Amino acid sequence: MRISLPHMGNLYIPFKALFERLDVDYVIPPATSQRTLSLGAKYSPEGLCIPFKLTTGNIIEAAESGADTILMPAGNGICRLGYYANIQQQILQDLGFNNVKIVKVGVSDDKLSGLFRTVKRLANNASWFDIISAFRFGLQKLNALDEAERSTQRMRAAEKVKGTANQVLAGAVKSIDAAKDNRELKAAKWDYACRFEGIPLDENAHPLVVGIIGEFYVLLEPFSNFDIETELGKLGVEVRRTTFVSEWTKFNFFLNPLGVDEKERLHRAAYPYLKRDIGGEGWESVGEKVMHHRQYDGIIHLSPFTCMPEIIASNIMLSTKENIPVLTVLCDEQMAKAGLITRLEAFVDLLARQRRTKYNDSKRKN
Numbered sequence: 001m002r003i004s005l006p007h008m009g010n011l012y013i014p015f016k017a018l019f020e021r022l023d024v025d026y027v028i029p030p031a032t033s034q035r036t037l038s039l040g041a042k043y044s045p046e047g048l049c050i051p052f053k054l055t056t057g058n059i060i061e062a063a064e065s066g067a068d069t070i071l072m073p074a075g076n077g078i079c080r081l082g083y084y085a086n087i088q089q090q091i092l093q094d095l096g097f098n099n100v101k102i103v104k105v106g107v108s109d110d111k112l113s114g115l116f117r118t119v120k121r122l123a124n125n126a127s128w129f130d131i132i133s134a135f136r137f138g139l140q141k142l143n144a145l146d147e148a149e150r151s152t153q154r155m156r157a158a159e160k161v162k163g164t165a166n167q168v169l170a171g172a173v174k175s176i177d178a179a180k181d182n183r184e185l186k187a188a189k190w191d192y193a194c195r196f197e198g199i200p201l202d203e204n205a206h207p208l209v210v211g212i213i214g215e216f217y218v219l220l221e222p223f224s225n226f227d228i229e230t231e232l233g234k235l236g237v238e239v240r241r242t243t244f245v246s247e248w249t250k251f252n253f254f255l256n257p258l259g260v261d262e263k264e265r266l267h268r269a270a271y272p273y274l275k276r277d278i279g280g281e282g283w284e285s286v287g288e289k290v291m292h293h294r295q296y297d298g299i300i301h302l303s304p305f306t307c308m309p310e311i312i313a314s315n316i317m318l319s320t321k322e323n324i325p326v327l328t329v330l331c332d333e334q335m336a337k338a339g340l341i342t343r344l345e346a347f348v349d350l351l352a353r354q355r356r357t358k359y360n361d362s363k364r365k366n
Contacts, residue, residue, distance in 0.1 A: 001025060003122055004067035006058035007032045009220040010145050011245060013177045014138035015071075021134035022123040029062040032223040036061060041333050043091050049304035050224050050331050051217035052080070056088050063097045069122065074104035078279030079309065137185075139249065141176055144189050146246040148172040151196045153241065156233025157207035160200040166230060168195045207238040208351050209295070213288040214302035215281050215310050218331045219243045225302055225329065226337045228344070232300075235348045240296065242288050243281075266291060273316050282309030286316050293322035298351045305332035325350060 003026045005015060012028050019026040030036070032054055040057030059070050072085040085102045092100050103122070106114035119131055148169055155165035172192035179185035210232060218224045219241060229239045251262040266287030274286050289299055301317065303310030314328040327347045329340065 001069050001122065002027055002067050003069045003071065004029060004059075004062035004065070005071040006055035006062075007221065008217060009222065009245070010173055011142075011220070013145060013173070014142040016177065017141050018119070018134045018138040021137060022119070022126050022130060024123050027062060027065045027067045029058045029065060029067075032058060032221065037223075037333055043095065045087070047306055048087075049080070049306050050333065051215070051221075051304055052084055052087075053333065054217075054221065054224060055084065056091060059088055059092065059102070060095065060097075063092060063095075063100045068100050070100065070102045071105050071118070072102050074106060078277060081280075137182070139246070140182065140185060141179070142249065143246045144176050144185060145173065146244040147189070148176070148192055148196075149241075149244070151193075153229060153233075153239045155196060155199050155201070156230065157236055157238040158201040158205035159233075160202055162234055164199050165196070165233070168192060168199065171195070205236065207236050208297045208348060208355065209238045209240060210351070211288065211292050211296040211299045212239055212241040212302065213243075213281075213285050213299060215304055215307055216243060216248075218302045218304055220245065224304075224331050226335070226340050228300070228302070228329070228340070231341055231344055232348075235344060237348060242292075263287075273320055274313075278309045278312050280307060280309035282313040285310060285313040286320070289317050289324065289326060290320060290322050293324040296324060297355060298325040298327065298347065300347070301326055301328040303328060303330055305330045305334075325354070 001024075003019065003024055005012065007029065016026070016028065018024075036054060036057035038057070039060045040053035040055070043060070044053045044056050055072070059072075062070055072088065074082050074085050076082055085104045089102045092098075092102070103118060105118050116128075116131060116135070119135070120126060120128070123131065152165045152169040155168075156162075159165050172188070172195075175188035175191065176185065179188050212219060212229065220243065222229070229241065232239050247262075263284060266284045268287075269290040270283055270287035273290075274283055277283050285301060289301075292299070301310070301314055303314060314326075317326050317328075325347070327343065329335075329343070
């Protein structure tokens with residue numbers, strides 16, 4: 001058995017650590033690329049979203065690399081994600097990969113217990129002690145990766161030499177991936193923390209702050225959104241993404257079973273405009289705008305083209321009383337980077353003018 005899984009940002013790194021500690025044979029598909037998208041778009045139903053097409057391309061490339069078992073998240077929620085695996089299994093069969101099986105991982109309903117049971121089955125019935133130990137190490141790598149990304153988001157906006165923070169991040173990702181035990185991981189975290197602290201910053205910079213909200217996959221997979229966080233950093237914008245896998249894991253796998261629902265605050269905030277779950281992260285997207293409208297200069301809402309929950313959310317956000325500009329970016333294989341950058345430049349100019357106007361109005365009042 002050779003296991004694989006689709007890409008979503010750097011999520012493959014914690015899974016590599018898990019597989020290696022449990023002595024599981026695995027293969028990581030090539031990094032998501034234009035070929036990945038071309039394969040996914042070619043063999044996917046036309047009306048499906050970019051997360052489906054890119055994960056389908058990843059699955060095909062994994063099968064080409066020799067994988068015979070592919071992990072795919074599933075569940076019984078309103079989003080079509082729960083049905084991806086069924087369609088993708090049929091696509092593999094149509095392409096002649098009859099020996100490749102997609103294993104559904106119930107992340108929405110079974111949560112941690114479902115993931116543990118799946119890992120135990122795939123790891124030749126390894127002991128629970130070994131599984132929990134491997135899982136903890138994978139989580140530690142996941143937390144380290146997300147810490148590095150947060151540092152990069154802060155540094156990009158004020159760094160004197162554009163691209164420095166990205167270079168440090170790339171080195172951090174490599175060192176975290178290479179760490180074989182807790183001691184090496186701790187050393188890697190210390191090293192990249194020092195490197196981030198050493199990045200020369202413009203002390204006179206007062207960057208705009210933009211929140212990034214929207215559908216889970218397009219928030220976390222840079223290829224699907226043309227690495228929008230880096231592009232905003234080039235424009236002197238500090239990004240605050242609302243979703244990190246480490247936080248999602250902490251709340252959904254550990255705190256939620258204990259009755260702690262981190263989404264409840266978002267749902268309460270959205271309640272004047274939206275009173276029920278509409279699938280995906282649609283309900284949360286509305287709540288994010290309402291909750292954070294005083295903390296951000298603007299919000300960028302990332303949505304897969306044809307994603308009904310985010311389409312509903314984007315239309316509701318236009319009519320809320322909270323006064324903050326929102327730019328909705330529809331992610332699809334037809335999106336062009338030049339067009340996206342032009343829209344970002346215009347949006348940032350709007351936010352800068354808005355900040356100057358508020359500052360001048362405040363001076364006049366005083």
